[in-house]
Amino acid sequence: MTRKLATGLLLALAVVTLIVAYWLPPRIGHPVTPFMESAADDAGGKPVDPLPGVAMDRPTVVVFILPGCECSEAYDVFMRRLFDAYGDRVAFAGVVVGDARSADEWKAKHQTPYPLVADPDLAITRAYGAARSAYTALVVDGRVSRLWPGYSAEMLRALGVKLAEIGDRPEASLDVRGAPEGMTSGCPLDP
Secondary structure, eight states, X not given: OOHHHHHHHHHHHHHHXXXXXXXXXXXXXXXXXXXXXXXXXHTTTOBOOOOTTOOOSSOEEEEEEOTTOHHHHHHHHHHHHHHHHHTTTSEEEEXXXXXXXXXXXXXXXXXXXXXXXXXXXXXXXXXXXXXXXTOEEEEETTEEEEEESXXXXXXXXXXXXXXXXXXXXXXXXXXXXXXXXXXXXXXXXXX
């Protein structure tokens, strides 16, 4: 193959790659691995302490947030929708990796309707077994009932069904448009 032909092929490949990248929707998030799924499954039944300043006297959805992470930003939309649908029957809380200022800034920026707890030393994050942002725990009677290592349209629907069941109410129609089809996690919480 001549050098001129090789250069032409590389240029054509680069153009095709740019065209495909332009037309494909941007992907925010990281794929969930089998190891992440297994570790999250192992967290089921694990006892956890109540979050500081959060009344966890009823089933509680706990989401893990990393400020500055696009994955947390994208997931926030769906957590708000779940809260709007089920927050009258089930408690919600967010664990923000960072200090109290980081949690306050997130709450102000996103108008988060549920309590946020700062986790500067990752003690809460580790206690729950959350490795990345966009992990979600369902806590019932002081134990992790289920830990999801990310989210997808299917996971959001399943969580909605579970929250309707726990809250003893009809299932809400949850808008999951824009949610990933495959399980997607966020950025690592522990550098």
